[in-house]
Amino acid sequence: MLLLVKLRVKVGPKGQIVIPKIFREAYKIKEGGYVILEPADDKLILRGIEDPKDILAWIRERRRKIKGKEARLGDLARIDLEEEFESESIC
Numbered sequence: 118m119l120l121l122v123k124l125r126v127k128v129g130p131k132g133q134i135v136i137p138k139i140f141r142e143a144y145k146i147k148e149g150g151y152v153i154l155e156p157a158d159d160k161l162i163l164r165g166i167e168d169p170k171d172i173l174a175w176i177r178e179r180r181r182k183i184k185g186k187e188a189r190l191g192d193l194a195r196i197d198l199e200e201e202f203e204s205e206s207i208c
Contacts, residue, residue: 153166
């Protein structure tokens, strides 16, 4: 989800800022989680990152879909393609 909004936030005495709720929810930034700060020219990019638990759950689901067998070239393409069509029909 891309939010086309600019907000001005105040920097606290220790250089801390509060990320507004709308951004935390949109970019899945959770309390206790991590973000990536990336310098770029005259700006600072803040990126949310996936929770490792979510990534592991995704991997386990993939393994379940191929029934735990070792995947061969092309095996996962069918699964991902089906998922892509399913997600587009929901929107």
